[in-house]
Amino acid sequence: MKNHPPGLATLFFVEMWERFSYYGMRAILVLYAVALPAQGGLGFDTPRAASLYGTYTMAVYLLSAPGGFIADRWLGARAAVLLGGIVIACGQFCLTVSSIPFFYTGLSLIAAGAGLLKPNISTMVGALYGENDPRRDSGFSLFYMGINVGAVMAPLV
Numbered sequence: 001m002k003n004h005p006p007g008l009a010t011l012f013f014v015e016m017w018e019r020f021s022y023y024g025m026r027a028i029l030v031l032y033a034v035a036l037p038a039q040g041g042l043g044f045d046t047p048r049a050a051s052l053y054g055t056y057t058m059a060v061y062l063l064s065a066p067g068g069f070i071a072d073r074w075l076g077a078r079a080a081v082l083l084g085g086i087v088i089a090c091g092q093f094c095l096t097v098s099s100i101p102f103f104y105t106g107l108s109l110i111a112a113g114a115g116l117l118k119p120n121i122s123t124m125v126g127a128l129y130g131e132n133d134p135r136r137d138s139g140f141s142l143f144y145m146g147i148n149v150g151a152v153m154a155p156l157v
Helices: 005-036 045-060 066-074 075-095 100-127 136-156
Strands: none
Touching: 005 045, 005 075, 005 100, 005 136, 045 066, 045 100, 066 075, 066 100, 075 100, 100 136
8 A cells, every 4th residue: 555645544444444343243133133131132033133134234235325415415525434434433332232222223323324434435535546547446456455354354253
């Protein structure tokens, strides 16, 4: 990354963290939901846990459309990414509290934060380079490596 704009490293690690957060949740969500409360879980039956999983993953991607709209109309990409990261972190903190309302609030905040962050962080990567900059393609390749590293590390951890 030494021949690329300095902001690329920051965006790389932000996206890696966001993907780690998302895929980590995907790896354990159903297991946590079906575990008995005595084991620290929620005690949901399998259909309810699977429905929760599907709703969560759907929300993360569907909220990208309004997240992009909000950034285009009001916030701008930089503020949307910053706010999205803060909202995701708040969602993760909510998940540390052992109660159903905090659990649903945490999942909702993570999905909303990802909706702000996902469509706008790629825009920021593109804005680091001029239109005909030959480093642009390799910059996006490095950025997408951050996505893949976060996605691979999450279920392993």
